[in-house]
Each structure stands twice: as structure tokens, then as C-alpha cells.
Amino acid sequence: MGRKLLLEHINVPGIETLEVYRKMGGYSAAEKAIKTMQPDDITEEVKKSGLRGRGGAGFPAGMKWSFIDKKSEKPRYLVCNADESEPGTFKDRYLMEKIPHSLIEGMLVSSFALGAKTSYIYIRGEYFYVLRILEKAIEEAYAAGLLGKNIFGTDYSLDVHVQIGAGAYICGEETALLESLEGKRGNPRMKPPFPAISGLYASPTVVNNVETIAAVPHIINITGDEYAKIGVGRSTGTKLISASGHINKPGTYEIELGLTVEEFIYSDEYCGGIKGGRKIKAMIAGGSSVPILPAHLITKTANGEDRLMTYESLSDGGFVSGTMLGSGGFVIMDETACIVRHTWTLARFYHHESCGQCSPCREGTGWMEKVLHRIEHGHGSMKDIDLLVDIAKKIEGNTICPLGDASAWPIASAIRHFREEFEYHILHPEKVKDPKHFAHEPFVSSKLENV
Amino acid sequence: MSKEIVFSAETLAVVNKLIKRYPEGRQKSALLPVLHVAQAEFDGWLSSDVMDYVASILEIKPIEVYEVASFYSMYNLKPVGKCLLEVCQTGPCMLNGADDLVAHFEKKLNIKVGETSEDGMFTLKTVECLGSCGTAPMLQCGADYHENLDETKADALIEKLRAENKRSRYC
Numbered sequence: 001m002g003r004k005l006l007l008e009h010i011n012v013p014g015i016e017t018l019e020v021y022r023k024m025g026g027y028s029a030a031e032k033a034i035k036t037m038q039p040d041d042i043t044e045e046v047k048k049s050g051l052r053g054r055g056g057a058g059f060p061a062g063m064k065w066s067f068i069d070k071k072s073e074k075p076r077y078l079v080c081n082a083d084e085s086e087p088g089t090f091k092d093r094y095l096m097e098k099i100p101h102s103l104i105e106g107m108l109v110s111s112f113a114l115g116a117k118t119s120y121i122y123i124r125g126e127y128f129y130v131l132r133i134l135e136k137a138i139e140e141a142y143a144a145g146l147l148g149k150n151i152f153g154t155d156y157s158l159d160v161h162v163q164i165g166a167g168a169y170i171c172g173e174e175t176a177l178l179e180s181l182e183g184k185r186g187n188p189r190m191k192p193p194f195p196a197i198s199g200l201y202a203s204p205t206v207v208n209n210v211e212t213i214a215a216v217p218h219i220i221n222i223t224g225d226e227y228a229k230i231g232v233g234r235s236t237g238t239k240l241i242s243a244s245g246h247i248n249k250p251g252t253y254e255i256e257l258g259l260t261v262e263e264f265i266y267s268d269e270y271c272g273g274i275k276g277g278r279k280i281k282a283m284i285a286g287g288s289s290v291p292i293l294p295a296h297l298i299t300k301t302a303n304g305e306d307r308l309m310t311y312e313s314l315s316d317g318g319f320v321s322g323t324m325l326g327s328g329g330f331v332i333m334d335e336t337a338c339i340v341r342h343t344w345t346l347a348r349f350y351h352h353e354s355c356g357q358c359s360p361c362r363e364g365t366g367w368m369e370k371v372l373h374r375i376e377h378g379h380g381s382m383k384d385i386d387l388l389v390d391i392a393k394k395i396e397g398n399t400i401c402p403l404g405d406a407s408a409w410p411i412a413s414a415i416r417h418f419r420e421e422f423e424y425h426i427l428h429p430e431k432v433k434d435p436k437h438f439a440h441e442p443f444v445s446s447k448l449e450n451v
Numbered sequence: 452m453s454k455e456i457v458f459s460a461e462t463l464a465v466v467n468k469l470i471k472r473y474p475e476g477r478q479k480s481a482l483l484p485v486l487h488v489a490q491a492e493f494d495g496w497l498s499s500d501v502m503d504y505v506a507s508i509l510e511i512k513p514i515e516v517y518e519v520a521s522f523y524s525m526y527n528l529k530p531v532g533k534c535l536l537e538v539c540q541t542g543p544c545m546l547n548g549a550d551d552l553v554a555h556f557e558k559k560l561n562i563k564v565g566e567t568s569e570d571g572m573f574t575l576k577t578v579e580c581l582g583s584c585g586t587a588p589m590l591q592c593g594a595d596y597h598e599n600l601d602e603t604k605a606d607a608l609i610e611k612l613r614a615e616n617k618r619s620r621y622c
Contacts, residue, residue, distance in 0.1 A: 087541045087580040125525045128594040128621045161472040166523035183482035185522040244543040250585035345545045349579045
């Protein structure tokens, strides 16, 4: 059993209530931080812990906090990114739904560290029922004096509000989220200035993911040094992984970073192996935006080393033979999955979610969707494959925000590793007429056979 | 014929509470939540009259409301059926049978995606990832998630919604 921090008390009945959460030691980190620590000491602990942003980018959280403009006379804001919309990712939803106070306590400690007096949780519109759970938890916290004026009898006061989105993946990008929080379209801003200098209402702002914020009280409880001992190298601590696709036990798991991918997929403690005992075909390790990996690169790196659930090991081999830990949205495909069809659904997703500001992304995502649609439906030509690669290349790096890259990587990597399958669709249109073409008769590539 | 576009006193109190969450002069920040409230209050969609009304409440220009309402996928700019069935179709749901589920609803309700059933009860819509990948396939109807669906569960859901005969709403 790996060490559990975020989900340690997940099975305690009533853990969603303030009463039970406090019984299990909840808000002790907040009390310790606010009564006995200086804000900068908290930032120091977070730096020592090595905690990296859990939303996907993996940027060191303590460093992000230290960028906040302290000379500004404007109010500072902490904004929690609960816009979780990356296909394959549902860990934040689980945490907020089951232990809402872990996020509220994290908001309290983090806001105190940053000197914020008002903080917002921006949650995706579809999670309306989670919004209600959070609002209830916040109400409980106000009633108990854990939010509001003079918290723990000190002169620190904090208000926390939840803002609801309305259906837009792009609002998970931090500056688009801030635009949305200001009541505008979710168009990402040009950077610099970064939010730490000019964020919400042009004030110094830190935007952190739900899981990042919820990890902070644990760091305060056990100290940054102790937290840093969990994990491997620069991948410290525990991470929530949401696992889905063709596995026996889909769900959200907390792992110690450094667990092998093999154990995560096949052990009963986690995914419990592939459904129906079928062969594994592909893995997406960190949400739909990261490169897809074929069977022979999942549990081993190209060098033959064990692949670990860490930022470094998953990206071993770069984009040629590696991927990224990303958001921890872990999707497994077995031999009956059609990579072309799957890639087409992702292309459709990015086309739908492009905000339309930058032409390479606005136009390119639409072209990729169209080309993939025709290949999947048996109307493609061989030059379409290189056309896709070309479009992906021209989007990558040429947009204001990372949605462009995120749309290009899954397509480029699918072609890199599964080119034969794209060619098969083009050469055998009659075989792909039925939308479930590989569900009955798996497509076997030469690479797959070698596994 | 159409009812007058004014929030009830009760709703207005909710809206005013929402506005108070933001600093003075930043009432526009309440636009997204207020549009949800308006959509729920006025038959599940945002007509231009409703949007103009929201603009007047928040003291912003109507165009500021239109550009936001047209950006986000949860705002309906056309009338919808009483129950909006939003079936997720992205990667993980596709792997677990979302295509079959959509086809089943099309057949059962005798409509295509994007259409409303003749009795005005159901509108079928496909949506992108709802963060329910581990419980796929699934759909959202109002604030409720219906997960791990198969044809039997889908049929039971339709019957239940028909019997309840209530308008689904997010809030």
C-alpha cells in the first residue's frame, strides 16, 4: 500500500461534513499555519516539498507563489482552478465531492500564505452538483468561524466564493479562467504580464489546481521536507490519478509518485488489469492532450527501463518514445480500440473547444477533425496522413495558449506510433464501415504482434 | 402570451447575493452565474429579451451578454425540450459505448442529435468530456449525472423523466 494523504480518510463515513473532517484532524494545518507561522514560512515549506502544479503543467507551486507581486497596493487573489475538463480527468471532481473541506482548508492556508483576503474557486459549469457540495462546506466553515472575520482569533480574515463556469474547456487555461471570472468570454490573455503581476481585475493573482491547493495542508502537517521524501527525484509527494478506458477498475487513485506503470495498470489495488483479459494496445498517461503511447512503450521506456509514474520517467524519450504525466488522466485502450476513431473524437473535442482567437488553432483544429473524419469513415487518401502531420506542426507553438499544442500532440503521436492503422483505414475502406470495426476483429499491426 | 421577463422577488434576492461576491464595480463577474439563473427561470433558454434583461440587472451593455452567452456551450440560444439529454461522446466515453448510446436514444426518441421530440419533452445533444470518464458512458440532464449507462438504464431514465414531466435545470 502506498502512502495516502489526500484520500487517507476517503472511506470515513460523513467525511464530507465539517464535524467528521475535523475529528479526523481537519483544519489543524490551517490553525498551525495561521496561528504559528508567517506567510513566507508557508511558501518556504511548499517550496521545500517540491510540490508541482497538479493541473497538468507541473510547475513548482512554491515558486509560482513567490512570483506574486508584493509591492502592488492592489488586493491579492487566490483563484482555484476547478475547471477540470481535460478528457480522461475526473480526480478533482472526486476530491471535491467526497472531501470538500480538504479544498476549503487548502484555500485557507494558501490564501493566508499569499496574503489574499478574497479567494475564488472557479468550477466548470457541468459540475453544478459539486458546486452545491462546496457551497454547503463553505457555509459550514463560515458558521464555525473558519472563514470570515478573525479566523482562529487572529486578525486574518478571508472570504471564499465559488464561481460557476458554463461549458468551456479553454477556461482551464489560467488567463482564460480569469477572463471568465470577470464575466467575459474565455479568451486566453497574452503573457506577460503573468497573473502573479496582473491577474484577476489586474491585481496580483495566483491560480492553482484543486489538487495542488488540497495538498498544501498536508505539507504543513508533515513539513515540506517529509513530503519531499515521498516520490522519486523531482517528482515528490502523492498524485491523484483518474483511470478510465478498458480496465477492470476505473476510478480515482492516490499513488506515491514513483510507482511503476506496470503495477498501476495490473495490480488489484489500482486498475486491476485489462478488461476481459485482452491485450493492451495504447495508453494516454496524463489527459487527452499528452502523446499516446503504444503497447511496447507503456511499462518500459525505449531504453528498456521500467516506466514509472513520475514526471520524468513518463516523459523519458521525449515525444519520440515518451509522453507526460500531465493532469493524471490515465486512459487505457485494449486491442479492440480503434486508434483512428479515438483520435478523431479528440480532434472533434479540440475543434469544439478552440476559443477562436488564434487562426492556426481555430482553423487547424477544424481541418484536423475533417481529415480524421474522412479517414475514419473510409474516404481518406494516403496524402491525408502527411497533411495531418503538417497541420499539427503548423499549430504547435503558434498560438497564445497551449490549447494549440494540446490539439496537435495527440494527433501527431497517434500517427507516429500507429501509422499502419491509419493506412489500413485508407486501404480498406470496406472494413471500417461499421463504426465498431475493431471491436469484433482487432486490428493487429506488426508492432502489436511483437509485444 | 409570453410571460413578462422579470425575475421573481426570490430570484432577484439570489442574483443580488451573487453580485455581492465581487468587488464594487465588478458586478459583471456575476454574468455567468446570473445567466444560469435566467436560463432556469425562463424556460431553459436565453432569448434576446432575457439577455437584455440580464444586461439591465448587471448594468452592462447587451452586447456584453450576447458575446458571453454565445461562447459557452451550456447556454441555449434556442428553445429546447423539457429535458435536455447531453450525452458525452469524447474519447473515454467513446471507448465504452457512447456511440451505441446516442444511436439508441435517436431510435427510441425518433429524433436525431440536435433535435427535439415531437411532444417537446426531450432534446438530444452530444457534448464533449463531462469528467465522468471512469463511469462511462454517461449523460447529463440538468444538474444530474447519469453514469454507467446501458440500454436498459437509458430506457428506465426516459420513462422516469417522462413520468416526472419536469423541466430539467442546472440550478
